[in-house]
Amino acid sequence: MSERNEPKHYQALVDMGSNGIRFSISDLSPQAARIMPTVYQDRLGLSLYDAQYQSGKKVPISQSTIDKVIKGLLRFKRICEDYHVPHENVRVVATEATRKAINSHAFRQQIEEATAWKVELLAKEDEGRIGAMGIASSFGTINGLVMDLGGGSMQMTWMIFEHGQVRTSPRGAVSFPYGAAAMMRRLDEAGADGHDALRREMSTNFEKALRDLEIPESLSQRAEQEGGWTLYLSGGGFRGWGYILMAMHSIKPYPIPIINGFRVPRSSFLPNVKEFSDPEDTFRISARRASQLPAISFLVNALAESIPSIAYIYFAQGGVREGLLFSSLAANIQSEYPLVTATRVHAPHSTSSLSRLLKATIPPPHQTDPSKDPPAALTSPHFLTSTVQLLYAYTSYPKDIDAVAALRSTTVGILGDAHGLSHIDRALLALVMCERMGGELSATDEPYLSQMQELAGPRASWWAKYIGRAAGGIAALFPAGVMREHEGVQVDVAASWCTVVKKKKGKVVEAIDFQVRYGMQELDGAVKVWRHHMEKVGKKKHWIGGKEGWGVKVVTSSMK
Secondary structure, three states, rough: OHHOOOHEEEEEEEEOOOOOOOEEEEOOOOHHHHOOEEEEEEEOOOOOOOOHHEEEOOOOOHHHHHHHHHHHHHHHHHHHHHHHHHOEEEEEOOHHHHHHOOHHHHHHHHHHHOOOEEEEEHHHHHHHHHHHHHOOOOOOOOEEEEEEOOOOOOOEEEEEEEEOEEEEOOOOOOOEEEOHHHHHHHHHOOOOOHHHHHHHHHHHHHHHHHHOOOOOHHHHHHHHOOOEEEEEEEEEHHHHHHHHHHHHHOOOOOOOOOOOOOOOHHHHHOOOHHOOHHHOOOOOOOOHHHHHHHHHHHHHHHHHOOOOOOOEEEOOOOOOOHHHHHHHHHHHOOOOOOHHHHHHHHHHHHHHHHHHHHHHHHOOOOOOOOOEEEEEEEOOOHHHHHHHHHHOOOOOOOOOOOHHHHHHOOOOOOOOOOOOOEEEEHHHHHHHEEEOOOOOOOOOOOOHHHHHHHOOOHHHHHHHHHHHHHHHHHHHHHHOOOOOOHHHHEEEEEEEEEEEEEOOOOOOEEEEEEEEEOOOOOHHHHHHHHHHHHHHHHOOOHEEHHHEEEEEEEEEOOOO
16 A cells, blocks of 8 residues: 555545535645545535524524434444544534534534534634635635635635745634525525615625735735736635536636636626526536525625726635645645646656756747747746656557547546646646647547637647647657666757748748757657657647647757
8 A cells, every 4th residue: 555545644524514514535645635635525415504594583403404414424434434544533623504503512412422523613713714725725826815605604814825835814814694595595584675785785894804804015016916806716605606607608618627726807707697597507506506696696796896806716626624634734735836746646757857858948038029938837847847747647548549638637637636726727738748649639629629728828829739749859758757867868958039031932930949959879760750840830730720820930950
């Protein structure tokens, strides 16, 4: 049994929320702890919030409901034993619905007597802080406002998360009684005539919270420079809203079905849900969630009125479960970039040297036109390292499917379950890896490639092809991922911007000069093929959008 699969690293968690009870076992082995791999997960679709209301009046949680909860916990206890989870590694955590229950103490006491598990009751302030940490676990960096929408309440705070350091408001998180289920009840009680008053109440409370949270000036300035605030949203209600927006996206069908890392601009955040037909038929929208959409729409519009300057909205999978797990990790593990952690298990022997070589294939910033440069997301150290770590993952696949397997690696493939990846990371790495494996797809898979390219954009998509071709050449030179530099095996690469004169028309065009130097004759054939492939990616017919699309000419030469 590998270190990663040793039960001593397993953490079992029961998250007793307002809309459901979630059971999970996660593997926090050091090698992959940053992405918190899930060994087992299940959900009991029982609303502890709804269980406390009858005919609009609050009542104790009934014995029949308590029995259902205990039955689910006992089943999970057996599963934990089957996975050999140490008893001390099991936590049962309850949030607002349990905290505010009339018979909360008796409810928790019955659970402890039946299971021997003590229920940890999160304070309102802790719930917001832990929810924020769950959102932090869902991204590599965060700079903006974070919000968590549960069934009974919503929490709001600000967060700066960079290099593993998490900063949030010294006031913690502000909690509002505006959960998805609670909003349904409030709207029903207010009636149509009272909706304006409720909206004003919510807007006033949101605006006050933004003042009380003591947002640092640096974060406010960043929002101003970037054209508005970035919002990071978590919780079942917000995720449901995200799936609706995904279904209404201009890219149809939207190619990444994973909610974590999905991003929309403000203009797409406030659609008219009344125009959206059959929400229950939408992917990942249950009948219960569909019934809450009008209430969530009301909440979203009130938020937009209170925070008029919003640039982008990100949706996060992380909530209380992820927040509790992420909070338990050491700072050096929290600081890891999720994409690097997720690909590490496939890393070749000479990862560092191969990463340096791949970086050298990218020309330095353009002196006069930055719009020609590759996006920073493609050239960052963590992205290039991740590319190299995944470089040989599909070499055992038949040629018929290696490119499409690589293309789908970040959605339903080996990285599909990786927590913390943004959609742009998934799209770009998929495009790079597809090209690294040759880029040859069947007619069945070409539409998916087009959707991923549309998501990434023409410029990023062409540069992904370029980097993929460069990575493929490197893999051909060093098929085992070993460079043997200590034995004098040396390959040098350089890329720079230049101008060339077209032979037929005498037209001067800008190009990338791709240069290779090597000292072993046995590499002649591989280098010749590599140069051919690099020149080919610069041909207009291979540009994104064809001859009138986006791309750059590539010429090759030998380094002196």
